[in-house]
Amino acid sequence: MNNILVLPMLIPLLTGFVLFFLRPSIRAQKIVSILSLLSLVAVSTNILFRIREDGIIRLDFGGWQPPFGILFVGDSFSALMVLTASVVSTLIITYAFTATERRMENMFFYPFAFFLVAGVNGSFLTGDMFNLFVCFEVMLLASYVLITLGGGKVRLAESMKYVAINVVASWFFLVALAFLYGTVGTLNMAHVSVRVAEAGQGPLLSAIAIVFLVVFALKAGLFLYFWLPGSYSSPPGPIAALMAALLTKVGVYAMFRTFTLMFYHDDFILGTIIGTMAVLTIIGGCLGAVAYTDIRQIASYNVIIAVGFMILGLAVFNEQAFKGSVFYLIHDMVIKGILFLIVGAMVYLTGKTKITEMSGLIRNYPALGWLLFLTTLGLAGIPPLSGFIGKMYVGLGAVEGGDYFLLFVGFASSLVVLYSMLRIFMNCFWGETIINREDQRLLPTRRLIPIALLGVLVVAIGVGAQALEPFVSDAARVMANPELYIDAVLGEVES
């Protein structure tokens, strides 16, 4: 019995409902939130170690055996994602305690943040395509609320775009699911994989695979990222951080699941289409990151570059590269969380958004400045920090697979990332101080602590990569050998 698997989704959902009734007391809301987040982290850690001991575990809802019932499957990949997502959302929500306006706290900010986390964790754990769609929707509906909450002209305009694009993408998702069910007669991921392998990935199944690719590309911001910079730069810090840290990563995760478990037979889709999309994403993201002067836009384009980089690992398609991508996914959730929190804090503190309008902040807010510097190094992949190990493994994988062009693009993007981030750092933190010490807005310590903890994580993931390595290799091994996943899900049923 593995009921523990449902807890990463159940805890945030229940917390969300309880917070609904605690609306009058913000204080009670915060206490319940903290307790629930801490238990979420504890449960996720427990799942990760459980998988280490018992191998892939699954939970059949209501006791309905696969392929008939809906199930949650926990392998190292999903457990690592759930753990990272839980830790990062804990820190971001803790930051939100100190940074959210009363008005928004009254408008059910926290319940929807929890629903978002529930949807994200559910998407990571589910072993059923339709359930993946449902979890995506839970997550997206919560994000619609969070992005529009509080209003304002720019935000409403951007959120209209965001909602429209996601509704269209969800419709495509549904169409793809219908086609898939019509073709292979099942939506259980492992079962789909078996049937696709039996039937061979012919033109029809490849077309379905491409529809899925488009859907997840829209959600993850792979090549179809035009909606992303606007919608990620309009909401306030904590919300933007939650979205940047979690939402696109779910899309990337779904893409890895779909193309390593189910549709891994067609080299043209994997190598050529996905590879080209990844390269174009990186190039487009780099152009944006260099071109804009709005710090929120620069941060958003950095999200896009990272998505492209992770998908490079999928395009290379070998175990080393998967390992790199998993490391990079973990790193990226943490680093995007801290980046958007810092950027949000800078906008809040100065009231300005352009790098040309800020300068000399290091004198006013030294801690924030150094944390941004740490983030810059982490994003660029400087060795002791978290970005390095992922980049290294993707690079090793690319060399092994002989994809030197992808290797070049991926590593050249690091330089652009470094440049774009240093531009923020040098323009905003160096130079003449624009704010008098007397006039400066206070940055309370309790607001700095969550950011600093994320900074600690950036270092810890880099330095402690050795400790993470067994889990990550296990995740990559399952991706490279889909039969392990299939056996764990369908094994008992067939025998």
Next chain:
Amino acid sequence: MKENDVILRTVTRVVVFIILTFGVELFLSGHHNPGGGFVGGLVLSSALVLLYVVFDIETVHQGVPFDFRKIAAFGAMVSLLSGTGAAVLGKPFLTQGFGYFDLPIFGLTELATVTIFEAGVALTVIGTVVTIILSISKDV
């Protein structure tokens, strides 16, 4: 509303109860036949919406003084907890049970835990539909 809608009001007073009964019937029949919490909830909420359309919001609120957002949250929570019960007893999450009981008036009756789940669904639907209608009506 100042229109002369005596007919509408009179009919509504009767029809609302027919709709409510039909909603409950749909909800209960859903266990073995077409119906269930979602449809039942929709029908039940249509009765409430009809009341809101015919009488004004304040009048209905005097009779039905609930915060429908809370009803929606409560319903979803009931559904969720009905699944958790199984987990506490060591069965997979969302496992449902049923049994036959000899009840005083109803005779031999089948009681199933899935009804609790469905009741949660119905409450969520009612809460959501009424909340949507009320928020739209406020903007006009």
